[in-house]
Amino acid sequence: MKLILAIKTGFSRSVKSWKGILIFWVVSFFSVSLIVAPLKAGLKSSLGSSMITEKLMKGIDIDVLGDLGVNLHSMYSSLTAGLLILSVVAVLLNIFITGGLFDSVKNGSSGFLSENFFSASAKNFWSYMIIALMLYLIIIALIIIVVVIPVSVVSNSDSAPEGIVFKVLFISVSVFMLAMTLILLAGDYARAWKAVHPGNSGFKAIGFGFSQTFKTFLSSFPLMLIMLVLQGIVTWVMIKIIAGIVPVRGGGVLVLFLISQVIFFLKLFIKVLRYGSVTSLMEQNFYKKAVEQEPSVISFNDAADLNIEFKRESDPII
Amino acid sequence: MKRLIGFFLVAFLFSDFSYGQIVLKEPLSSRQTYYKIDAKLNTVTKTVEGEMTTYWVNKSSDVVPDVHMHLYLNAFKNSKSTFSKEADQGPDKKKENNGWIDIKKISDRNGTDLIPSVQFISPDDGNPDDSTVVRIILPEACQPGDTAFFNITFESKLPQRIIRTGYKDDFYFAGQWFPKFGVYEPAGMRYATAGGWNCHQFHRNSEFYSNHSVYDVNLTVPKEYVVGSGGMLLKEAVEGSEKKLTFRAEDIVDFAWTAWPSYVVYTDQWKNVKITLLLPPERKVQAERQLTAVKNALEYLEKNVGPYPWPHLTFVDPPAKGGGSGGMEYTTLFTSASFTGVPASLHFPEMVTIHEFGHAYFMGILASNEFEEPWLDEGVNQFWESRIMDHYYGASTSMINHPLLELSDISMTRSSYVYSGSRQVVTNREYSWNYPHGTYSMMSYSKTAVCLRTMMGIIGEETTNEIFREYYRKWAFKHPSGRDFIAVVNDVVRKAHGDKYGPDMNWFFDQTLFGTGICDYKVSEIVNKKIRSSDNKIDTLKKADKTWSENDSLYNATVGLERLGDVMLPVDVRVHFKNGSEVLENWDGKSRFRDFAYSGRGSIEWVKIDPEYKILMDVNFINNSMTLAPDRVPVRRIASKLTTILEFFITTITF
Numbered sequence: 012m013k014l015i016l017a018i019k020t021g022f023s024r025s026v027k028s029w030k031g032i033l034i035f036w037v038v039s040f041f042s043v044s045l046i047v048a049p050l051k052a053g054l055k056s057s058l059g060s061s062m063i064t065e066k067l068m069k070g071i072d073i074d075v076l077g078d079l080g081v082n083l084h085s086m087y088s089s090l091t092a093g094l095l096i097l098s099v100v101a102v103l104l105n106i107f108i109t110g111g112l113f114d115s116v117k118n119g120s121s122g123f124l125s126e127n128f129f130s131a132s133a134k135n136f137w138s139y140m141i142i143a144l145m146l147y148l149i150i151i152a153l154i155i156i157v158v159v160i161p162v163s164v165v166s167n168s169d170s171a172p173e174g175i176v177f178k179v180l181f182i183s184v185s186v187f188m189l190a191m192t193l194i195l196l197a198g199d200y201a202r203a204w205k206a207v208h209p210g211n212s213g214f215k216a217i218g219f220g221f222s223q224t225f226k227t228f229l230s231s232f233p234l235m236l237i238m239l240v241l242q243g244i245v246t247w248v249m250i251k252i253i254a255g256i257v258p259v260r261g262g263g264v265l266v267l268f269l270i271s272q273v274i275f276f277l278k279l280f281i282k283v284l285r286y287g288s289v290t291s292l293m294e295q296n297f298y299k300k301a302v303e304q305e306p307s308v309i310s311f312n313d314a315a316d317l318n319i320e321f322k323r324e325s326d327p328i329i
Numbered sequence: 330m331k332r333l334i335g336f337f338l339v340a341f342l343f344s345d346f347s348y349g350q351i352v353l354k355e356p357l358s359s360r361q362t363y364y365k366i367d368a369k370l371n372t373v374t375k376t377v378e379g380e381m382t383t384y385w386v387n388k389s390s391d392v393v394p395d396v397h398m399h400l401y402l403n404a405f406k407n408s409k410s411t412f413s414k415e416a417d418q419g420p421d422k423k424k425e426n427n428g429w430i431d432i433k434k435i436s437d438r439n440g441t442d443l444i445p446s447v448q449f450i451s452p453d454d455g456n457p458d459d460s461t462v463v464r465i466i467l468p469e470a471c472q473p474g475d476t477a478f479f480n481i482t483f484e485s486k487l488p489q490r491i492i493r494t495g496y497k498d499d500f501y502f503a504g505q506w507f508p509k510f511g512v513y514e515p516a517g518m519r520y521a522t523a524g525g526w527n528c529h530q531f532h533r534n535s536e537f538y539s540n541h542s543v544y545d546v547n548l549t550v551p552k553e554y555v556v557g558s559g560g561m562l563l564k565e566a567v568e569g570s571e572k573k574l575t576f577r578a579e580d581i582v583d584f585a586w587t588a589w590p591s592y593v594v595y596t597d598q599w600k601n602v603k604i605t606l607l608l609p610p611e612r613k614v615q616a617e618r619q620l621t622a623v624k625n626a627l628e629y630l631e632k633n634v635g636p637y638p639w640p641h642l643t644f645v646d647p648p649a650k651g652g653g654s655g656g657m658e659y660t661t662l663f664t665s666a667s668f669t670g671v672p673a674s675l676h677f678p679e680m681v682t683i684h685e686f687g688h689a690y691f692m693g694i695l696a697s698n699e700f701e702e703p704w705l706d707e708g709v710n711q712f713w714e715s716r717i718m719d720h721y722y723g724a725s726t727s728m729i730n731h732p733l734l735e736l737s738d739i740s741m742t743r744s745s746y747v748y749s750g751s752r753q754v755v756t757n758r759e760y761s762w763n764y765p766h767g768t769y770s771m772m773s774y775s776k777t778a779v780c781l782r783t784m785m786g787i788i789g790e791e792t793t794n795e796i797f798r799e800y801y802r803k804w805a806f807k808h809p810s811g812r813d814f815i816a817v818v819n820d821v822v823r824k825a826h827g828d829k830y831g832p833d834m835n836w837f838f839d840q841t842l843f844g845t846g847i848c849d850y851k852v853s854e855i856v857n858k859k860i861r862s863s864d865n866k867i868d869t870l871k872k873a874d875k876t877w878s879e880n881d882s883l884y885n886a887t888v889g890l891e892r893l894g895d896v897m898l899p900v901d902v903r904v905h906f907k908n909g910s911e912v913l914e915n916w917d918g919k920s921r922f923r924d925f926a927y928s929g930r931g932s933i934e935w936v937k938i939d940p941e942y943k944i945l946m947d948v949n950f951i952n953n954s955m956t957l958a959p960d961r962v963p964v965r966r967i968a969s970k971l972t973t974i975l976e977f978f979i980t981t982i983t984f
Contacts, residue, residue: 043975051968055961062935062954067963069725073736074942077744078949097975098982105983146984170498173611173648174669195984249977253970254732264965271973278980 013230013295018237021288024116028283030123031112035279038104040272046093050086057082068259106143109286110135113206116287118294131206138205141213142220146198153190158183196235197224199289206290227296234292238285245278350579352561357580357638358541358806361386362510369549370503370588375496377485377506384478387471389515389524394470396477397450397528398463401505402430404531405488405495409458411451415533415762416492428488428495432463432508438478441468453530453762461531463508481508491653494585499554502647502654502664504585505531512540512698512808519698519810529700534769535761536658536706538698539582541806546576550588557594557607557643558586559662578661580638580806582696585659587645599624601640608646611669615678619646619665622679625721626686630713633794634690635801642689644682656681658688674731676722680738684714694805702811703761703769704842708777709814715739715778739782739945745775747948752776757842779945780841783848786943787837787899788822788830796821830899837898841946846895848946850918850938852955854889857932886933887926892918896946903940906931934958 025032057079058064066072076083114131115123158180165171165179201220205211224231252271258264350356368379387393404412405428435443446466451459471477485506488495494504511528514521521527527538546560552572560576578584592607595616606619623644627637639661646665647654655666663685667678691710692699699706718727718738729736746752749771755764757772764772785793800809800817819833830837840846860883888904902914908931916923916938927933935956939947947953 039976039979040972042979043972046975047968047972050971051964054967055964058951058959058964060955060957060959061951062937062956062960063951064960064963066950067967069735071734071967073740073744074747074950077747078951080748080949094975094978097979101979101983105979143984170650173609173650176649177670198984246977246981249973253973258966259962261962261965264962264969267966268969268972271969275973275976275980278977282980 013292014234014237017230017234017288017292017295018284020291021116021284021286024287024291025280025283028112028115028123028287029280030125031108031115031128032276032279032283034128035108035112035283036272036276038108039101039275039279042097042100042104046090046097050090050093053082053086053089057086068257070257102143102147106139107132107136109202110139110206112283113202113286113290116283116290117203117206118291134209135202135205138211138213138216139202142198142201142205142217145213145217146194149194150191153187153194157187157190192232192235192239193224195239196231196289197221199235199286200224200231200293203286203290203293223293223296227292230296231289231292234288235285238281238288241281241284242278245274245281249274249278351563351577352579352640353638359388360543360580361388361513361540362542363544364507364509364542364584365545366507366584367547367549368507370501370551370554372499372551375487375489377487377503379481379483379485379507381481381483381507382479383481383508383510384476385471385510385513386476387473387513389513390473391513391515391524392470392472393467393477393513393524395467395526396465396471396479397511397526398465399505399509399511399528399531400430400432400461400463401509401531402428402485402488402494403460405429405490405492406460407458409456410461410531411454411456411459411762412461412531412533414456423489426489428486430483430485430506430508432481432483434480434482435465436480437468440480443468443479451530452528453532453760456530459530462511462528483508491651493654493657495653497650499591500587500589500648500651502585502587502645502651504583504654504657504659505537506585509539509583512538514808519808520812527698527700529760532700532762534764535700535703537583537692538700538808539696541580541582541696542584544576544578544581544584546578546584546586548574548576548586550574553590554588555590555592555594555607556586556588557592557605557645557662559584559643559659561641581660582693583659585657585662587647587651587654587662587664589648589651591648592645595620597624599627602627602637603641605641605643606646607643608667609648609669612646612667615646615667615671618673619644619667619678619682622682622721623686626683626717629717629720630687630690634713634797635694635805637689638694642686644686646678656685658685658692660689660693663688674729676718676728676730679722680714680718680728683717684710687713687717690801695800696806696808697810697814698808699761701760702757703773704757704777705809705811705814707773708757708775709781711742711774711778712781715742715782739778742775742778743782743945745771746779749775752948753845753847756845777842780838783841783898783944783946784818784834784837786939786941786945788826788834792822792825795825840896840898844896847948848896848898848944849892849894849948849952850900850944851891851893851949851952852888852936852938853891853922854887855933855936855955855957856887856889858885858887859883859932860885860928882932883928883930884932885926885928886931887924888933888936890916890923890925890936890938892921892923893952894948898944898946900939900944901941903937904933905935905937907934 063075066075111128111132115128161183162176162180166176197220200223201216204219205216256267258267362385363383365382366379368377370377385396404410435447437443443465448464449460450462450464452462467477487501487503491497491502494502494506511526514527515524516522544560548556549571550556552567552570556574558576559581560578562574563577564575566573591610593610593613595606597604597620604620604623606616608616631637641661643662644665646667655664657664665678665682665685671678687710692706697705715738723730725737726735727738728741751766751768754766755768755772757777761769796818799821800814803817804813815838822830822834890902897919900916900918902916904912904914904925910931914925935954937954939953942950
């Protein structure tokens, strides 16, 4: 029940924050365009007035790639360098935008206001940066410990049984994915908590995130799992579309582009839905705690921070 | 008298085996050599102890004073062997992990100990630390028609690091494991100027050259081992904890075997050929794929080259720990390469299987010298591999058939040549170990296959097939050289096309295979000039063309073509006009530039050199065509998809 309520609340708050999602999409699109546009221009000039494009009708063609020669080298270099820069930029922009998004999906937020969104983004930037860096460190450590080391050991072992590398890889990746679910949950709780406790540090928020993750594991974990499955479905649909649809006319390419962007927007929406749902779940748990404990235990400051009004237990939460 | 009796006795005994027919109805080769080996695998010391009775028949008119033999396993003896130096790797830190072969005893038909007359030689590089070739000075020179008999006791230690041959735990692959004759080439054979032994050292980038022989091999292994070999299994007897297997192989160039307790054995039949497949239990699901691949290759090569003459064929998909033995050929035994869980969309196992099986023809039957002319073995075989793959697994999907990526075998081969920065540093005249800067593989495999595909594009598929049929008819179970192959090409092309391509095809091979130039044709310009109405030409044309209307314009249209590379090949040029008409021009491709001019109502819309992509040697297809209305849709589509992929990427790496 708590879960459904959290998703329901998260959904309505995400819909209200559609402008924030739009900002998210615009920023992502333009960041990516900074890499794609020069690549497109480079490819266009390399192909010139050639009719070799007929070989590209079905997709990537190895003959054309090989014949691009030096141009391919430069395009490859610009893509790899661009990817690195894009990754850094994407992380920073994501940190900034999530500050505003978490603020707009918290209880009591009066819909989407640009000034509030950007003010919250700026206010939360450094603490969200700390949260993000800490979580990236944890993820890197986890990848090394759970995936890289076992797979390396097995793959470098001459006497390892046939196929064991794939089995170990499968198990390692499965364990990593499960751990990632918890890390994402902790990250979301930390940021949601930070959004309502702007005065506290990012480190404290991480502590809260992990403690909340494990305290409310039974409700939080399924929620995150549902969100990740939804995101996975969208990604799968996108892969199918990219791999399966090969338009041969300009109009078709435009339609493909629009569909892709709509699906990408949907993916961003689900991400914000996740933020909203986790925030809502946190508020529910906090509210429950508040009403179960002696009123003196929860200070009015905390309640104000959470935008919680003390209500009767029978009152609806929203 | 004793010697004479001894000679007849031995000759009688051998005649039973080497000239008797057990596997084949009749001998396919001249059978200059014979090997009878009793070998025992010692799984504790990782050695094979062998007793070998062997002979070489001097079928030349030369008096031969010595015999040269390969002792391949000594390549793995130390870090100073030519093989180790070329591979840039030392032997294993533990001496007991190295490989070697030791001739313990060697005697002639009279029982004369020949050990004192054995000496290591290094004919290729003079490396005193290389002991992969041995010279045995005969007590009496071998006269024309004489036979040199030897009884040899040897011990072969398999290396632990498997490079074609070796062991890992309980897995064994024994290739190049016994003392083996070189090939005596009298003057004239393969254009040799003087008679002599052709017996090269073991090099990293070379394989083998041998006479077709008969092999009678008794192999003793622990009874739990599953064994596969290039011979036909005649008998299997379990004695205590061991089993003794008796194999017979006829007219093959090498005898190899493998033993591993965990092999799963599958058998199948193609016409009269019994196919045996050995693979790890984890890869049972791949058995059908592998068997289908080998049957495809049998069918295609029989149809287009010649019959597979043996009634047996064994192939092995080695386990991961024996991966170093994968992708090797020993005529009636070959190894594929794969891995557990290889997806159906990736045809890598099929490619290796078809390639290695193809060597049964190109080196097995047509026993060229891979040391000296690797292109004639690997390159020709690569050409057929790509044809078989593209025929059975799709012209654009033969290597990878996935919605996200399609790749054909020939495209992969061509890109390896086109993309190589060293494609112009050397010709295909080099011995296999002389290719510089890592060009051996690109030159021997890829460039040759691309050259032959280009030749096929020029002379046609049926003529190409006929070349190989004739090559088979003329040279099967002999030792052809590259010049012999080209001579066949010349004969067949002349018969099929007369003088269309000149008196011979040497011009093609000299430029492509034996040249360092590249082929690159380019459309440099399209010029459409409208002729003004005041021009007298219009009136002339109007009179000539009754369909002329007053609204029609008249053009002087010109196409400018250029030859950027040194290689000159005849090419088709298709010119398309805006009014829908087309002209197909033939350009001999010799001049540095060439213009085609047209006067008439049509202005040129696009031009394509080699419109059917037959000249695969052209290193740049992009400049082969030009249009006044380029199609930007594919570029836009790629950009659109890349945008979405990157957007998903950044949302995945952020949380």
